[in-house]
Amino acid sequence: MHTSLIDAVVFACYEPPTELLDRVATVARLVDRVYVVDDGSRTLDPSFYRYLDACPNVTVMMKPENRGIAHSLNLGFSAALAAGARFVMTLDQDTVVDEALFDAMNSAVDELERTRPHAWGAVGPGVVSGMRYHRDSSEGLRPTPEIIQSAAVFNSEGLRSAGLTDESLVIDAVDTDLCLRLRVHGYQVFADDRVQIAHPIGSGGSVRILGRRVSVTHHSPLRRYYITRNRLVMFRRYGRRERRWFLVTLRRLVIATILALTIEDARGAKFRAVVAGIRDFLLGHSGPAPSPLRSSIDAEVxxxxxxxxxxxxxxxxxxxxxxxxxxxxxxxxxxxxxxxxxxxxxxxxxxxxxxxxxxxxxxxxxxxxxxxxxxxxxxxxxxxxxxxxxxxxxxxxxxxxxxxxxxxxxxxxxxxxxxxxxxxxxxxxxxxxxxxxxxxxxxxxxxxxxxxxxxxxxxxxxxxxxxxxxxxxxxxxxxxxxxxxxxxxxxxxxxxxxxxxxxxxxxxxxxxxxxxxxxxxxxxxxxxTRGQVDKSGWEHLADGGSRPLLAARKIGHLSGRLRDVADGEQIRAELSVHRVLRSYLGNRRREAA
Structure with missing residues (x-):
């Protein structure tokens, strides 16, 4: 077994990719205990995790229903603490992991134990997908209000003092809340700028606005609901104590919300999600999103x-x-x-x-x-x-x-x-x-x-x-x-x-x-291609000449339903009845230029 200060790893999973199995097997060679917590995946084959049977130090926990990442982390934390783990790393299913990452995080833990024993609660990579927590280029361990939970290492002493994750948050701001709560209880949180990970956030991407490249996440409407509600909860809990963090995070939330409602897709659903998030924050509602809300905005993609x-x-x-x-x-x-x-x-x-x-x-x-x-x-x-x-x-x-x-x-x-x-x-x-x-x-x-x-x-x-x-x-x-x-x-x-x-x-x-x-x-x-080539729209319909009602319906589909979803007046004009008759039912083929 690889010598490691990190003695347990918790994977929080939901509909995991097949690459997860190799990542877990890699981690199992480096630490004493690995806990894989599946958050009620609906489409997994029952045999998916059997590959891990060859890893005796891997425990797979299958939840019967989806209850969010906070609940998954708590199951893993509880099992690790019960087994006597001192330093627990948490990983998402899509974070790229290798031995170099563990060596770097072990070094960070060792440094903190030598210089700040009993005074630190969590440490994580300081560079995530190329983005730094701190703008300057200096490297090393730096105090920070929060870190993302993927590849973060939590000190069991801090977890026992401050408590585990808040399950009422479900899926967003879970790591933020835990980090800020550790700070309230006197345990500092650190980011190590010498360590970097690749970790996708949302569907990713960027757009150029006024000459500047701006990142967009394309989070689903349901995720946008949790982001809005839970960030407001964080501001209420910690805003006065963490004033600088509050101002920076509020600015980011406002910008991300504006981009989601003006540039990203599904803007109507996201607007409803943001409004619902604000409403539920004001009403004090927590836990999973209400069922009517889930049906009105699309599920996580x-x-x-x-x-x-x-x-x-x-x-x-x-x-x-x-x-x-x-x-x-x-x-x-x-x-x-x-x-x-x-x-x-x-x-x-x-x-x-x-x-x-x-x-x-x-x-x-x-x-x-x-x-x-x-x-x-x-x-x-x-x-x-x-x-x-x-x-x-x-x-x-x-x-x-x-x-x-x-x-x-x-x-x-x-x-x-x-x-x-x-x-x-x-x-x-x-x-x-x-x-x-x-x-x-x-x-x-x-x-x-x-x-x-x-x-x-x-x-x-x-x-x-x-x-x-x-x-x-x-x-x-x-x-x-x-x-x-x-x-x-x-x-x-x-x-x-x-x-x-x-x-x-x-x-x-x-x-x-x-x-x-x-x-x-x-x-x-x-x-x-057999028998379907070299036919114009009219000839395809003529094949069904004995079905004039179907032919008429197709014209209606084009000039009605298709026109309703069309983007822009020019496309809608092409789908007017007389232009559809001209284009789709043209009785002579125009050769490709």
Whole structure:
């Protein structure tokens, strides 16, 4: 066992990424005891944590329901203190940890024990994702009002004197409250500027305002509620005692709130969340957000990648597709499987495969009971069910059952979306035959992107997409915020066609020239490029000429529902009835420039 002053580590987890298992195993080699506290994850496969059975000093605690990080930390703290731990480190599930971090934090603890025994309560890295607690460049241990709890080390003496975390706060300002309470009880808090960690906050990102680069977090509305309510609670508890901290933190809260309500997405929901947070602070309400509030603002979005896979008797090619998913350079956090009544064991095969390849959790989503003979409606309903279930993750990749992904597909497409500028990206694909041999043709040869696309205005892009499809679901990844705009998918539409139209309507679609998938063409293919190319909007509708009511409904979907979500007058103008008739139902194809 590695010699360490830090004798216990607590991981607070909720819907953890697969990388967590390797991080825990690394930490288990460095300290005596590790406590992994899962805060009621809903989508984890029951076998997820079995990998840790090989680590005898790791204890996994599975909570039956989500009660917040404060409760998770208290479970870990209590277990560590009961086992006699003196110095306890806390870690988030997404913090990058290695032996160098532990050596640095052990050195900090050793220095404090030599110079300030019985006078310090917590110490943490002084540089978090490039941001310093102190503006000057001097290095070493520096007193500070608060530190983030990830990679922080807490002195058991201080915890016993000041108490553990305040569970009524649930998820925000938990570390702030504990640090300030330690100071009230005479235990100083330190940041070590020689130590740095990479720790994502929210979905991250920055914008330029008046020539200055300003950070934005893109926290969910529910998180914004807790931030507002709990920061106000902190001001009331400690504002008079910690005057400088109060002024600095108040300024940050005001700026972050203004940015959330003016620049970030879901501004309406975030405004309601801020108002609710202020109201509940004034009324003295604490604990979890009220149920009506949770239903009025969207739940916390995990900054990870989910895959929505739809299957139907796909055993012939399924293993090749699953192998390409498991072999991604960036491992997905979860697979959402929608099986449309397979009789060949496809669903069971997917679950068993990922249990032994990559340890990727599989969530089986019940296929909707659709009473319709329309194939497009049925397929779209299956993907919609998967998208809704997977929307707790920020990034969602769509998958057919018979293709093969390029090894860096998820990484490439996540990077395209991570800037926050668009909600949908679609790549190109290499066509392969049923034996996996390239045909020499690409998806863009079948669904061409006009040369003028990059220079086109948002209205012109809307018009181009109305005329001809150019976004195939098998090569598509979306930001989960698109789900609220695009669902429910209207009857008669394929999911990928509707998603791309919605993406264009809100000016949030990205077209990537890189190949992300090898797209299989086979006689068993239900839909795809076979028989679907070189058709104008009118010809697609003419195929259903015996269904004039459906054709009329589609025009209504475009000029009604799609127009309602459109961003800007120019796009809305393109979706007026007469322009839809001109663009979507044009009876002659305009060749791509």
């Amino acid at each position: 995990v900054d990870g990648i989910a895959v929505v896979l739809v299957t139907h008797n796909g055993m012939r090619f399924l293993e090749q597709q699953l192998a390409s998913i498991a072999g991604q350079s960036t491992t997905p956090d979860a697979i959402y499987l929608v099986d449309d009544r397979s009789s060949d064991g496809s669903s069971e095969f997917v679950v068993d495969y990922f249990a032994t390849h990559g340890r990727i959790p599989v969530v089986v989503v019940r296929a909707p009971e659709i009473r319709t003979s329309d194939l497009y409606t049925r397929i779209a309903a299956n993907f919609e069910a998967g998208l809704r279930a997977a929307s707790k993750y920020r990034y969602i990749a769509l998958s057919d059952q018979d293709d093969v992904w390029e090894a860096d597909r998820l990484a490439m497409q996540r990077d395209r979306l991570s800037s926050g500028r668009v909600l949908l990206t679609v790549g190109d694909g290499m066509l392969i035959d049923q034996d996996g041999v390239p045909t020499g043709t690409r998806l863009r040869d079948r669904f061409p992107v006009p040369a003028a696309w990059n220079e086109a205005t948002s209205a012109e892009r809307m018009r181009l997409l109305l005329r001809h499809p150019m976004a195939t679901g098998a090569a598509m990844m979306i930001d989960s915020h698109l789900v609220q705009y695009a669902t429910p998918v209207p009857a008669g539409w394929l999911h990928d066609r509707w998603l791309s139209l919605v993406g264009a309507a809100i000016d949030s679609i990205d077209v990537d020239d890189r190949v992300v998938v090898r797209y299989r063409i086979s006689p068993s293919q239900v839909v795809g």
